[in-house]
Amino acid sequence: MDKLLIFGHQSPDTDAITSAISFSYLQNQLGKVTEPVALGEATDETQYALDYFSTKAPRVVDTVAEEAEEVMLVDHNEAQQSASDIDKVKVVAVVDHHRIANFQTADPVYYRAEPVGCTNTIILKLFKEHNVEVPKDIAGLMLSAIISDTLLLKSPTCTEEDEKAAKELADLAGVDLEKYGKELLKAGTNTSDKNADQILNSDAKNFPMGDFTVRIGQVNVVDAQEVLDRKEELLKEMASQSSANSYDLFLLVITNVLESDSVAIVYGEERNRVANAFGKDIVEDTILLENVVSRKKQVVPQLTKELS
Amino acid sequence: MDKLLIFGHQSPDTDAITSAISFSYLQNQLGKVTEPVALGEATDETQYALDYFSTKAPRVVDTVAEEAEEVMLVDHNEAQQSASDIDKVKVVAVVDHHRIANFQTADPVYYRAEPVGCTNTIILKLFKEHNVEVPKDIAGLMLSAIISDTLLLKSPTCTEEDEKAAKELADLAGVDLEKYGKELLKAGTNTSDKNADQILNSDAKNFPMGDFTVRIGQVNVVDAQEVLDRKEELLKEMASQSSANSYDLFLLVITNVLESDSVAIVYGEERNRVANAFGKDIVEDTILLENVVSRKKQVVPQLTKELS
Numbered sequence: 384m385d386k387l388l389i390f391g392h393q394s395p396d397t398d399a400i401t402s403a404i405s406f407s408y409l410q411n412q413l414g415k416v417t418e419p420v421a422l423g424e425a426t427d428e429t430q431y432a433l434d435y436f437s438t439k440a441p442r443v444v445d446t447v448a449e450e451a452e453e454v455m456l457v458d459h460n461e462a463q464q465s466a467s468d469i470d471k472v473k474v475v476a477v478v479d480h481h482r483i484a485n486f487q488t489a490d491p492v493y494y495r496a497e498p499v500g501c502t503n504t505i506i507l508k509l510f511k512e513h514n515v516e517v518p519k520d521i522a523g524l525m526l527s528a529i530i531s532d533t534l535l536l537k538s539p540t541c542t543e544e545d546e547k548a549a550k551e552l553a554d555l556a557g558v559d560l561e562k563y564g565k566e567l568l569k570a571g572t573n574t575s576d577k578n579a580d581q582i583l584n585s586d587a588k589n590f591p592m593g594d595f596t597v598r599i600g601q602v603n604v605v606d607a608q609e610v611l612d613r614k615e616e617l618l619k620e621m622a623s624q625s626s627a628n629s630y631d632l633f634l635l636v637i638t639n640v641l642e643s644d645s646v647a648i649v650y651g652e653e654r655n656r657v658a659n660a661f662g663k664d665i666v667e668d669t670i671l672l673e674n675v676v677s678r679k680k681q682v683v684p685q686l687t688k689e690l691s
Numbered sequence: 692m693d694k695l696l697i698f699g700h701q702s703p704d705t706d707a708i709t710s711a712i713s714f715s716y717l718q719n720q721l722g723k724v725t726e727p728v729a730l731g732e733a734t735d736e737t738q739y740a741l742d743y744f745s746t747k748a749p750r751v752v753d754t755v756a757e758e759a760e761e762v763m764l765v766d767h768n769e770a771q772q773s774a775s776d777i778d779k780v781k782v783v784a785v786v787d788h789h790r791i792a793n794f795q796t797a798d799p800v801y802y803r804a805e806p807v808g809c810t811n812t813i814i815l816k817l818f819k820e821h822n823v824e825v826p827k828d829i830a831g832l833m834l835s836a837i838i839s840d841t842l843l844l845k846s847p848t849c850t851e852e853d854e855k856a857a858k859e860l861a862d863l864a865g866v867d868l869e870k871y872g873k874e875l876l877k878a879g880t881n882t883s884d885k886n887a888d889q890i891l892n893s894d895a896k897n898f899p900m901g902d903f904t905v906r907i908g909q910v911n912v913v914d915a916q917e918v919l920d921r922k923e924e925l926l927k928e929m930a931s932q933s934s935a936n937s938y939d940l941f942l943l944v945i946t947n948v949l950e951s952d953s954v955a956i957v958y959g960e961e962r963n964r965v966a967n968a969f970g971k972d973i974v975e976d977t978i979l980l981e982n983v984v985s986r987k988k989q990v991v992p993q994l995t996k997e998l999s
Contacts (some may be wrong), residue, residue, distance in 0.1 A: 428889060484795045489995045491788055491987065496802035512820070679799065686799050 385438040388476070390466065391597075392459035395421050396586050396621040397429045397531035399573075401524040402502040403441055405517075406478055409506065412457070412515045417455070420444045422466060424612065426585050432527035435563075436520040436556070448472050456638040457476075458502040459586070460486040460494075463589050471536075478505055482678060485591065496688040500545040501532040507548045523556035527567055534603075537643050540677045568640045572604050573669025579620035583635055590683060592690035595631035595653060600623075602679050603640045610637045611669065614648060618668060621650035631688075632657065638676050645672040647682075653690070660689035693785070695725040696759040698774065699810075702908075703729050704894045705737040705839035705879075706787060709832040710765040710810040711749055713825075714786055717814065718763070720823045725763070728752045736879025736894050738912075740835035741837035741873075744828040744864070756780050765855070766810040768794040769895050786813055789987060793899065805907065808853040809840040810948050815856045831864035836876055842870040842911075845951050848985045876948045880912050887928035890918065891943055898991060900998040901962060903939040906932075907994075909986050910950045919944045919977065926976060929958035938993075953980040955990075961998070969998035982985060 389407045398578055399501025403419035410417045414620040423439040425433060427496050433440050444586050448471035449453055460470050462485045477486075477491040481504050497505050503525040510517050517525070529549045533541035536549060553560040587600035604610055610617075621633040632651035639645070647670050661672065677683040697715045699707025711727035718725045719977060729749040733741060741748055755762055756779035763784040770777055770793045784801040785794075788810050805813050818825050827832070837857045841849035861868040882890055884990040895908035912918055918925075929941040941960035947953070955978050957965050966973050969980065971986040 411978040480799055482796045482798055483791070483800060486794075487792045488790045489992050489999075490790055492791060492804060493803035493806060494791060494802050496800060497802060498799040625702075684797050 385452055386450075387415060387453050388420050389417050389422045389454060389457060390441075390447070391421045391424055391457050392464040392588065394584055394587050395423045395429070396527035397432055397567075397659075398502050399458045400429050400441060401432065401528045402423055402478065402506055404438065404456065404636050405521050405525050406457050406505055408518070408521055409510055409513065409515055412512060415491065415629045418442075422647075423549060425624075426571060426611070427573060428528075428531060428567060430566055431570035432518060432531075435567075436523035436527075436588075438520055438524060445568075446662040447630055457506075460484075460496075462486065463591070465529050465668055470603050478502055478509070480505060482585045485549075498543075499542045500538060500540040501529045501548075503528040503552075504542075505546040507552065511619075517555055517562055519553070519556055522552045526552035526556050526558070526560075526563075526623065529562040531571070534638075534643065534669070535561070535568060536638050536675050538677045540680045545645070568603065569605065572640060574602065574604060574610055579613065579616050580624075582613075583617065583624070583633075587677075590687070592687045595690050596629060597632040597634070597686060597690070598628070598633045599678055599682060600634065601636040601637050601638060605639065607637045607639055607644075607646050610635075611646065611648075614668065618650055621648070625651060626665050636672065636678060640676075643674065643676050645675040646670070647672055657686065660685045693724075693760055694758075695723060695761050696728050696752075696755050697763040697765060698728045698730055698755070698961065700896065701730045702732045703896050704734065704890055705740055705875075706810050706836035707766045708733055708737050709740065709836045710786065712746065712852060713811055713833050714763065714765050714817075716826070716829055717818055717821065717823055721821060726750075728851070730757070734879060735881060736839060737835075739838075739875055739878035740832055743875075744831035744835075746828055746832060750877040764912065765814075768792075768804075769795065770970060772897070773861050774823075784819070786810055788964070789814060790991070793965070805852075807850045808846060808848040809837040809856075811836040811860075812850075812853045812856040815860065824828050825863055827864055830860045831866065834860035834864050834866070834868075834871075834982040838868075838875050839879070842852055842946075842948050842951065842984050843869070843876060846985045846988075848988045874905065876904050877913065878909065880917055882976075883912065884910060887921065887924050888932075890921075890931070891925065891928060891941075892931060894988075895936075898995070900995045903944070903998050904937060905940040905998070907936045907942045907990060908987055909944040909946060911946050913947065913949055915945045915947055915952075915954050918943075924937060925956055926958055929956070933959055942988060942990070944980065945985070946985060948984075951982065951984050952965065953983040954978070955980055964997050965994065968993045995999050 407417045407419040419441045425440045446468045447466045447470040479496045584598045590597045632653045635648040701769040715725045715727040727749045733748045754776045755774045756776040787804045891908045898905045940961045
């Protein structure tokens with residue numbers, strides 16, 4: 384049997400990387416031969432979790448077709464967020480918690496999406512459905528993804544199921560949820576050693592909205608001003624990347640993980656549409672997004688509605 | 692709470708109608724307020740099952756937006772197979788066993804697809820996951836769908852899970868699987884009282900393939916010659932409907948449910964592509980499809996590959 388590759392989205396966050404690891408472990412227990420890979424390097428936050436739970440980061444790949452005929456996608460489904468040659472392989476399974484778009488198969492597929500806060504919450508259900516035990520380190524990685532995606536259960540994307548799963552996984556991993564959660568989130572907020580490109584793209588995705596291509600990056604901080612102080616440098620990089628990649632809009636959402644608030648830097652000709660979408664003015668290239676912490680639930684739908 | 696509508700595809704077959712009934716029953720047990728509806732009249736086969744298990748056929752609708760804001764789709768996902776105003780409502784859940792295409796949401800969604808032979812096989816799993824008992828009549832309808840979709844477990848689309856589900860549901864419904872199965876399939880094979888349009892479209896779907904629109908109808912028979920004797924009448928109707936609806940290809944797959952073989956009548960400028968797809972000649976507008984019983988597994992992928 385050929386080896387199946389399993390991977391999350393480009394610019395991988397903790398859920399993208401750890402859900403590939405946990406789903407691959409499950410598939411292997413069920414008799415498949417799979418390897419988790421990643422479409423980018425682990426962020427500081429993810430690396431903290433990997434180190435804490437003694438796990439090697441998955442191998443980083445750009446393309447997949449030369450080494451696998453079949454793949455499984457976790458934490459994403461949209462082609463433009465996936466491997467660059469995703470059209471050359473057969474997607475046999477998807478486990479995801481995002482909207483479905485730009486996804487198409489020729490054959491019936493296994494597709495499991497639920498509107499919960501984290502892919503690993505769904506994967507925990509799959510472990511149970513197949514009566515497979517979650518090992519301690521895998522549980523710790525899955526927990527880290529839930530903490531990351533829900534900002535320690537504070538995001539509006541967080542459901543009761545995520546909360547239950549986090550508590551259960553914290554027990555299995557043998558850590559204190561609050562204490563470990565704050566350490567993990569803080570590990571991902573250091574921006575001082577990052578260049579503009581890294582701040583913009585460490586957790587960024589492209590979204591086709593109507594006729595426009597919108598790129599939205601998100602960066603977690605404990606002090607937004609630290610990033611805003613570098614606004615001119617960031618805007619220059621956003622301009623250059625927008626021109627190179629034909630983005631109509633580029634947003635950097637700066638989220639304070641302790642205060643659960645955001646401010647966004649906005650670049651692009653369609654900037655006024657961002658102001659419309661949120662009913663707020665753009666002042667000096669920034670817009671205040673009070674109580675916004677979730678790109679998926681509090682940014683993408685509002686912009687999609689405005690631009691479609 | 693507003694009522695949610697649940698429905699299967701246009702030109703509904705037994706799975707499309709009964710999965711709306713069974714999934715609606717499950718959702719209502721879980722506290723939602725839902726109504727199963729149908730995007731077309733029940734076929735003779737479906738009516739046989741509904742009568743046998745004392746269930747009223749779901750109300751037939753063309754559009755849904757004027758009476759519901761949110762809907763759930765069963766046994767389909769592609770927009771062109773759904774309600775004509777599907778773009779005006781929010782799809783909150785999908786349970787399906789087909790390829791995914793022309794499906795897009797703005798928000799995260801509940802999507803449950805598995806490559807099994809019948810939507811009701813997945814729905815039976817959902818009953819179990821939620822610890823809801825399947826009532827006798829609902830079990831009978833779910834069983835009827837599995838028999839219909841897998842041609843009494845003989846189609847290559849039939850999986851071990853379908854077989855297990857069918858046996859379990861037959862027990863719950865209190866019927867003999869083989870005996871009831873043959874009666875049900877035979878109930879759906881009478882073509883003598885049908886006009887050409889009814890034969891072509893009782894179980895027909897549109898498939899966009901590459902730049903082409905392909906319509907594929909399927910009719911179950913115990914004697915294919917009975918339909919082939921009406922070839923000229925059928926071709927005339929296929930020509931008229933192709934011109935009215937801009938079909939590039941129209942296939943009528945005539946499947947012998949006892950011998951598990953098919954022959955197709957082919958109309959359209961792209962007819963030669965059908966010959967290519969199956970490596971067989973088209974003789975007098977017909978092509979022999981030996982051992983073919985499954986449109987989804989033995990017709991659509993082959994044609995999609997040829998036309999894309």
